[in-house]
Amino acid sequence: MPENVQPVIDRALEAYSALAELGEELEDEWSYVNDLADAWRHRLAEVADQRGTQPASGAVSAAVDRAIAEIGLVADPHRAIDWLSTFPQVVLLALGETP
Numbered sequence: 001m002p003e004n005v006q007p008v009i010d011r012a013l014e015a016y017s018a019l020a021e022l023g024e025e026l027e028d029e030w031s032y033v034n035d036l037a038d039a040w041r042h043r044l045a046e047v048a049d050q051r052g053t054q055p056a057s058g059a060v061s062a063a064v065d066r067a068i069a070e071i072g073l074v075a076d077p078h079r080a081i082d083w084l085s086t087f088p089q090v091v092l093l094a095l096g097e098t099p
Helices: 007-025 027-051 056-074 078-096
Strands: none
Touching: 007 027, 007 056, 007 078, 027 078, 056 078
16 A cells, blocks of 8 residues: 655655755855755645645655665765755655646
């Protein structure tokens, strides 16, 4: 039985928070990181509100989990900042949403 969209987004948001924390290590970029992260969290929350109870296919779950694994490999704060706008777009595309 496929899981719903909400837990997929929840996993993505948890991983995204860790990514944002890594980016925050660059003090000069702290405001940028938080503004960017807040905007993408809001966008993902909108999708969860609209589609959270809908089923997510196994392919969608696998794609999001793969993206989560990929950002889990990021150890450099500069790279984390690069992924702060990329990762949510990957998640949204996997869900069939427009970033």
